[in-house]
Amino acid sequence: MNGEAALARAAPDYDSVVEGxxxxxxxxxxxxxxxxxxxxxxxxxNVIHWNERAARAVGLPDVIAHGMLxxxxxxxxxxxxxxxxxxxxxxxxxxxxxVVVPDDDDGAELLVxxxxxxxxxxxxxxxxxxxxxxxxxxxWDKVLSMARAVVSLS
Amino acid sequence: xSLDPSFIGRTYPAAEVYEVGREKIREFAxxxxxxxxxxxxxxxxxxxxHPDVIAPPTFPIVITARIGEQVIFDPVLGLDYTKVVHxxxxxxxxxxxxxxxxLTGVLTVDNIQAAAGxxxxxxxxxxSTEDGxxxxxxxxxxxARGTSDETDE
Numbered sequence: 001m002n003g004e005a006a007l008a009r010a011a012p013d014y015d016s017v018v019e020g021x022x023x024x025x026x027x028x029x030x031x032x033x034x035x036x037x038x039x040x041x042x043x044x045x046n047v048i049h050w051n052e053r054a055a056r057a058v059g060l061p062d063v064i065a066h067g068m069l070x071x072x073x074x075x076x077x078x079x080x081x082x083x084x085x086x087x088x089x090x091x092x093x094x095x096x097x098x099v100v101v102p103d104d105d106d107g108a109e110l111l112v113x114x115x116x117x118x119x120x121x122x123x124x125x126x127x128x129x130x131x132x133x134x135x136x137x138x139x140w141d142k143v144l145s146m147a148r149a150v151v152s153l154s
Numbered sequence: 155x156s157l158d159p160s161f162i163g164r165t166y167p168a169a170e171v172y173e174v175g176r177e178k179i180r181e182f183a184x185x186x187x188x189x190x191x192x193x194x195x196x197x198x199x200x201x202x203x204h205p206d207v208i209a210p211p212t213f214p215i216v217i218t219a220r221i222g223e224q225v226i227f228d229p230v231l232g233l234d235y236t237k238v239v240h241x242x243x244x245x246x247x248x249x250x251x252x253x254x255x256x257l258t259g260v261l262t263v264d265n266i267q268a269a270a271g272x273x274x275x276x277x278x279x280x281x282s283t284e285d286g287x288x289x290x291x292x293x294x295x296x297x298a299r300g301t302s303d304e305t306d307e
Contacts, residue, residue: 028187041178041185042216058236067240072186072212079211084192084202085250088211092244092293146242 011083014123014153023114023127026077030065030099031107038069052103064098070110070143071095074131077114078149081127089124090150097143099133108133111140123153156302157232157266157273161225166261169221171284176253178216179209186210199252208250215243218279218292221259225277226296233275234301241274241295248288256284264293268302 035049044066047054055063071093079085101108110133117128129147132140176196183193191198192208199207226233251257258281265276276295282288 034185034187038185041182042219044219068212068215068243069186071243072188072210075211076186076188079188079190085190085211086192086202086204086208089247090245091211091247092242094242095240098239 011087012081012153014119014125017116017119017125017153019116019119021116023077023081023116026080026110026112028073028076028110028112029107030069030073030101030110031105032063032101032103034069034107035063035065035101038066042066042068044068060098060100062100062102065101065108067093067095067098070099070131071147073110074112074129074144074147075149077112077129078127078151081114082151082153087151087153088149089152091148093129093144093147095143096145097133097141099143109135110143117148120150124150125153126150156268157275157298158230159266161228161231161263161275162266164225164263166221166224168258168260169217169224171256171258172217174209174251174253174255174257176207179207179213179253182213182216183210186212196253204250204252206253208252211245211247211250213251214245214281214290214292217257217281218259218294221261221279222277222294224261225263225275231275233273233296234298237298237301238296239299241297242293243295244293246291246293248290251281251289255289257281257289258284271300271302273298273302 039045099108112131114129118126127149131144134140180194259279262278264278267274279292281290
């Protein structure tokens with residue numbers, strides 16, 4: 001088991017990486033407390049991330065997660081795969097749909113998948129990421145589009 | 155009301171220096187739920203070849219969002235911040251941000267446009283050390299929903 005875990009975290013090398021390879025999916029929850037914590041850490045205290053009344057006043061169904069929190073969580077799939085986050089040389093997303101975070105113990109679930117989309121010159125590869133929110137029973141909605149990271153491999 | 159297009163191409167003076175602290179990096183890593191020791195343990199970071207703990211790849215937003223406010227909150231621009239959502243974000247990394255960095259950033263307005271009744275403003279912040287070493291560039295597009303007079307249907 002330990003051997004497997006160590007292997008999973010060892011940085012892949014460029015020559016052995018194959019286009020189309022799927023990275024191990026990640027599932028995490030975003031709860032209200034996570035939004036409060038991210039507000040404090042990032043300095044983004046926009047009321048739509050912590051105040052239901054304010055969120056509804058601007059036409060949102062409920063409090064929504066910071067786009068940047070979703071962006072950060074979604075990259076985890078890549079940094080786990082490469083080991084050293086310093087390998088990430090570019091990371092881009094479009095925010096296509098907000099992650100609505102209800103006031104309950106479960107919050108919102110974020111399901112992230114990714115695959116090696118292309119091997120680039122100079123030992124770099126492009127990883128395409130898909131981030132969705134929802135549940136297995138109710139279905140999943142894409143919250144990021146055109147989400148891509150470029151990583152430098154050895 | 156549409157945004158003032160004369161802001162396109164405008165560049166702002168370098169922002170005051172932001173000193174990156176180890177505990178701030180740890181706090182940010184905790185907030186994004188990433189337990190990687192390279193963000194917390196200087197020895198782990200050194201073993202990976204870094205002089206000190208590094209920050210997560212999206213950490214620069216802490217610095218660049220504040221720098222972007224120079225234009226976003228400029229009343230002359232005419233952006234209704236209550237209607238603003240984050241449209242897109244991109245980081246081009248020269249090297250990771252690390253503890254001890256003394257960083258500044260130069261804000262440029264890359265574009266302003268109207269599309270489907272929305273106003274869009276795209277900005278870029280070039281982040282470097284106070285000594286001029288390039289670190290990361292952050293590109294952001296903000297969208298003000300339903301604020302444009304343009305009708306392009």
